[in-house]
Amino acid sequence: MAKDFSSFLSAEGASRKKSPLKGLLRFMKGDMVSLGGGLPHPSTFPFYSLSAEIKSVAPTILNDTSGKTSSATSDLVTVPHGPQPGKVESLSASLQYGLGTGIKSLREFCKEHINQMHRPQYQDWDVLLSAGNTDSYSKAIAMLCNRGEKILVEEWTYPAALEMIDPLGVGHIPVTMDGEGMSAVALKDLLDNWGSAPDQAKEAKPRVVYVIPTGQNPTGSTMSIQRRRDIMRVAQEHNLIVIEDDPYYYLQFNVDNGWVPSLLSMDTDGRVIRLDTFSKTLAPGCRVGYMSMNAHFCTIVQNHNEVTTQQPSGFSQTLLAEMLVSHWGQEGYNRYLTENVRTEYLNRSRHLQACFQRHVNSKLATFIEPSAGMFIWIKIHLEHHPQYGTVSDSALMLRLFNKCIENNVLLVPGWQFSCKPKPADFDPADPLGGWFDGQATYLRATFAYASFEQMETAMIRFGESLNEIFSA
Amino acid sequence: MAKDFSSFLSAEGASRKKSPLKGLLRFMKGDMVSLGGGLPHPSTFPFYSLSAEIKSVAPTILNDTSGKTSSATSDLVTVPHGPQPGKVESLSASLQYGLGTGIKSLREFCKEHINQMHRPQYQDWDVLLSAGNTDSYSKAIAMLCNRGEKILVEEWTYPAALEMIDPLGVGHIPVTMDGEGMSAVALKDLLDNWGSAPDQAKEAKPRVVYVIPTGQNPTGSTMSIQRRRDIMRVAQEHNLIVIEDDPYYYLQFNVDNGWVPSLLSMDTDGRVIRLDTFSKTLAPGCRVGYMSMNAHFCTIVQNHNEVTTQQPSGFSQTLLAEMLVSHWGQEGYNRYLTENVRTEYLNRSRHLQACFQRHVNSKLATFIEPSAGMFIWIKIHLEHHPQYGTVSDSALMLRLFNKCIENNVLLVPGWQFSCKPKPADFDPADPLGGWFDGQATYLRATFAYASFEQMETAMIRFGESLNEIFSA
Numbered sequence: 001m002a003k004d005f006s007s008f009l010s011a012e013g014a015s016r017k018k019s020p021l022k023g024l025l026r027f028m029k030g031d032m033v034s035l036g037g038g039l040p041h042p043s044t045f046p047f048y049s050l051s052a053e054i055k056s057v058a059p060t061i062l063n064d065t066s067g068k069t070s071s072a073t074s075d076l077v078t079v080p081h082g083p084q085p086g087k088v089e090s091l092s093a094s095l096q097y098g099l100g101t102g103i104k105s106l107r108e109f110c111k112e113h114i115n116q117m118h119r120p121q122y123q124d125w126d127v128l129l130s131a132g133n134t135d136s137y138s139k140a141i142a143m144l145c146n147r148g149e150k151i152l153v154e155e156w157t158y159p160a161a162l163e164m165i166d167p168l169g170v171g172h173i174p175v176t177m178d179g180e181g182m183s184a185v186a187l188k189d190l191l192d193n194w195g196s197a198p199d200q201a202k203e204a205k206p207r208v209v210y211v212i213p214t215g216q217n218p219t220g221s222t223m224s225i226q227r228r229r230d231i232m233r234v235a236q237e238h239n240l241i242v243i244e245d246d247p248y249y250y251l252q253f254n255v256d257n258g259w260v261p262s263l264l265s266m267d268t269d270g271r272v273i274r275l276d277t278f279s280k281t282l283a284p285g286c287r288v289g290y291m292s293m294n295a296h297f298c299t300i301v302q303n304h305n306e307v308t309t310q311q312p313s314g315f316s317q318t319l320l321a322e323m324l325v326s327h328w329g330q331e332g333y334n335r336y337l338t339e340n341v342r343t344e345y346l347n348r349s350r351h352l353q354a355c356f357q358r359h360v361n362s363k364l365a366t367f368i369e370p371s372a373g374m375f376i377w378i379k380i381h382l383e384h385h386p387q388y389g390t391v392s393d394s395a396l397m398l399r400l401f402n403k404c405i406e407n408n409v410l411l412v413p414g415w416q417f418s419c420k421p422k423p424a425d426f427d428p429a430d431p432l433g434g435w436f437d438g439q440a441t442y443l444r445a446t447f448a449y450a451s452f453e454q455m456e457t458a459m460i461r462f463g464e465s466l467n468e469i470f471s472a
Numbered sequence: 473m474a475k476d477f478s479s480f481l482s483a484e485g486a487s488r489k490k491s492p493l494k495g496l497l498r499f500m501k502g503d504m505v506s507l508g509g510g511l512p513h514p515s516t517f518p519f520y521s522l523s524a525e526i527k528s529v530a531p532t533i534l535n536d537t538s539g540k541t542s543s544a545t546s547d548l549v550t551v552p553h554g555p556q557p558g559k560v561e562s563l564s565a566s567l568q569y570g571l572g573t574g575i576k577s578l579r580e581f582c583k584e585h586i587n588q589m590h591r592p593q594y595q596d597w598d599v600l601l602s603a604g605n606t607d608s609y610s611k612a613i614a615m616l617c618n619r620g621e622k623i624l625v626e627e628w629t630y631p632a633a634l635e636m637i638d639p640l641g642v643g644h645i646p647v648t649m650d651g652e653g654m655s656a657v658a659l660k661d662l663l664d665n666w667g668s669a670p671d672q673a674k675e676a677k678p679r680v681v682y683v684i685p686t687g688q689n690p691t692g693s694t695m696s697i698q699r700r701r702d703i704m705r706v707a708q709e710h711n712l713i714v715i716e717d718d719p720y721y722y723l724q725f726n727v728d729n730g731w732v733p734s735l736l737s738m739d740t741d742g743r744v745i746r747l748d749t750f751s752k753t754l755a756p757g758c759r760v761g762y763m764s765m766n767a768h769f770c771t772i773v774q775n776h777n778e779v780t781t782q783q784p785s786g787f788s789q790t791l792l793a794e795m796l797v798s799h800w801g802q803e804g805y806n807r808y809l810t811e812n813v814r815t816e817y818l819n820r821s822r823h824l825q826a827c828f829q830r831h832v833n834s835k836l837a838t839f840i841e842p843s844a845g846m847f848i849w850i851k852i853h854l855e856h857h858p859q860y861g862t863v864s865d866s867a868l869m870l871r872l873f874n875k876c877i878e879n880n881v882l883l884v885p886g887w888q889f890s891c892k893p894k895p896a897d898f899d900p901a902d903p904l905g906g907w908f909d910g911q912a913t914y915l916r917a918t919f920a921y922a923s924f925e926q927m928e929t930a931m932i933r934f935g936e937s938l939n940e941i942f943s944a
Contacts, residue, residue: 309604
């Protein structure tokens with residue numbers, strides 16, 4: 001059973017109660033006629049059926065990644081208006097108001113998927129659907145963090161994670177990273193010695209750590225099994241809640257030894273809040289994610305959902321359910337993830353790396369080969385620039401960025417992912433405003449979106465830009 | 473132009489900045505190749521086309537409200553995977569990450585609809601999409617209210633509106649209502665004399681008022697034109713932001729003189745935040761609403777969306793856009809609202825009222841005829857009970873509720889909608905826990921969901937329950 005984490009709840013989280021209106025549902029049985037809940041009648045919905053042509057995941061045709069519609073590689077998924085024989089809710093049921101957990105069929109599919117993939121080690125874990133990982137994350141933060149508190153984060157991280165919490169008055173404390181993501185040693189050091197640094201004297205010890213363990217954004221790093229164990233041991237020792245944001249989990253390139261174990265799979269206490277999403281495996285526009293965590297936390301987020309987002313779109317839910325439950329099944333979805341999603345990103349990653357090696361001078365820029373995700377994290381070796389030491393790193397990087405723009409290639413300035421304190425005159429709306437020294441030497445490139453030809457072009461242009469700047 | 477309401481922003485609202493990542497978009501022109509944003513490539517989305525059978529709104533067949541699928545009354549809406557000739561985004565574009573405003577075609581349709589219906593009187597108003605009205609409301613509150621502040625509300629209101637804000641430490645102040653909703657006189661009195669009551673001495677004067685002006689939940693009341701003018705005058709005099717939550721606007725029963733003017737239509741300052749939703753006109757499961765307000769507020773909520781919900785589901789957006797923009801058009805949608813939605817609820821309302829009159833002793837229970845919405849608000853005349861005065865109102869109402877349950881009819885206890893302070897031992901999860909005196913004498917019935925036969929049955933059972941309790 002999960003430990004009792006009630007004392008970890010924020011003032012908001014502790015007050016997220018069930019609505020009395022929902023309490024009336026228990027009277028709905030037998031011959032009861034309700035004039036209770038203010039639901040519109042489904043006969044008024046002007047949608048009679050929903051269908052989509054989807055990718056077929058039959059083993060023989062899965063490897064066609066052309067993305068083209070072809071009768072040989074697609075199936076027709078249809079959701080009728082009224083009751084249907086299968087396990088999936090009808091269109092009219094999915095388009096009605098529902099519980100803040102999401103619809104039953106899709107929620108159960110996700111729970112069974114989590115069970116098969118991660119085998120949680122405690123009993124009372126549960127799953128509920130959200131409107132995507134940023135929605136999940138914002139609700140986890142609301143449940144756990146009061147204004148004035150701070151969470152632990154990787155020193156480079158997903159910018160929206162900080163942009164979400166900063167206006168809430170929830171701060172962040174960067175933890176040093178290495179090629180395997182957040183350093184467990186650094187995390188332990190920081191917590192073991194909490195309060196000894198002058199700026200920590202008045203601050204409460206952090207109780208929440210946010211990590212992206214697989215194909216980390218922006219560094220592309222993936223925690224080894226040992227690193228995961230070490231992080232979980234520190235979390236247990238210092239009694240931390242762990243938010244495991246894992247959108248790139250299925251974008252692992254080498255699964256010869258199986259998928260890497262998640263932090264959730266190592267959690268014996270119910271202290272991990274695992275965030276999964278269909279955004280990277282199916283499409284961002286699904287706006288469906290799911291949270292796996294202890295049942296108490298699930299209830300609180302459900303209550304929060306029921307007064308804000310309610311649940312994901314009924315069109316999204318019923319279509320995903322029909323596809324996953326009735327057409328693909330767990331086995332088909334797993335095959336799709338392994339043979340399609342994973343392979344697609346593996347090929348893309350290899351291609352961008354090959355282009356880099358062909359066109360970029362490896363004395364001037366390097367990266368650590370990613371084993372998962374969408375990104376390579378390019379370090380610029382400014383020490384080889386003729387003006388290094390006389391011109392600031394920041395000025396040199398700005399020259400490089402401008403040269404790239406001039407040569408029509410866009411990479412993301414590394415400072416945008418930095419968790420270190422920003423200068424006082426920092427303007428977040430100015431993409432060139434943050435080339436501050438010490439954090440200035442990285443660029444992030446993604447292989448997720450561009451075509452193979454575009455990646456080649458981009459690396460040619462980037463290599464030329466580097467050469468031009470370094471020969472100046 | 474809208475006035476400057478910057479000083480009305482909460483600490484959170486004032487800090488909701490644009491993401492630097494989005495700042496890079498301005499470089500995307502000409503021959504630029506981007507390895508910037510972490511978007512998955514649309515060719516990886518396993519959805520090739522989307523279609524739905526929808527209600528046809530051709531004038532001759534609109535009045536068929538049977539809800540049955542028939543080739544004579546339905547159209548097939550199809551959204552292809554790739555670029556299409558019409559104005560609506562392709563499926564692959566809608567399933568990609570996008571801006572926190574929602575997709576262009578649907579947003580513009582909504583804006584034009586607002587323009588035609590409400591003719592805002594100032595220039596720099598704008599519209600953005602949300603994941604439904606509760607999502608819109610929660611973001612308006614986040615933008616405006618700090619912990620410890622209070623908003624003004626109708627004395628009976630939508631419970632989730634209070635359940636949303638209470639855990640945030642945002643309180644509420646009930647304003648007296650009459651048959652036309654919130655009393656402008658009471659609102660003015662309260663604000664004119666703010667600080668004079670002992671419990672107000674240390675409290676900041678409220679700056680936000682939340683109203684449901686049309687078919688109010690739970691009372692069914694609708695503000696007259698004069699009442700709306702009066703409320704807006706008080707809002708202007710006392711410099712209030714007005715959250716106009718109007719989900720039942722198109723459920724007006726008498727539109728011989730046109731739709732009643734909205735508060736937005738009377739707003740010359742940009743102080744109204746109008747919340748519209750497709751939940752009551754199309755289906756709740758769309759999870760699409762839209763906010764109409766001054767452009768500054770729109771930018772802040774857009775920034776908030778971009779780190780939480782992002783935007784509504786792409787399936788919902790593209791399907792609604794294709795239906796509304798390419799098939800129905802403004803004129804077809806207006807016809808649908810007028811002849812279909814409005815008529816459906818008018819007929820339902822009339823039917824429930826007729827059943828009430830046939831089966832319920834009008835000495836024991838009465839209601840004010842609603843002119844919009846989904847609800848009738850039934851007052852129980854306990855003064856006619858033989859034990860009135862010797863047994864508490866609360867105990868009598870509990871007896872009545874239990875008798876209704878025993879007789880298999882469910883109405884909602886009025887106290888669930890009360891905004892007055894709750895007793896200390898109040899348990900929100902207990903539907904019978906709140907029968908406290910003074911607010912105990914109402915029940916809410918909805919005519920939105922039950923079939924006509926069920927409404928008749930419900931009123932027979934309710935009438936019998938009343939008779940049994942009052943003859944005891």
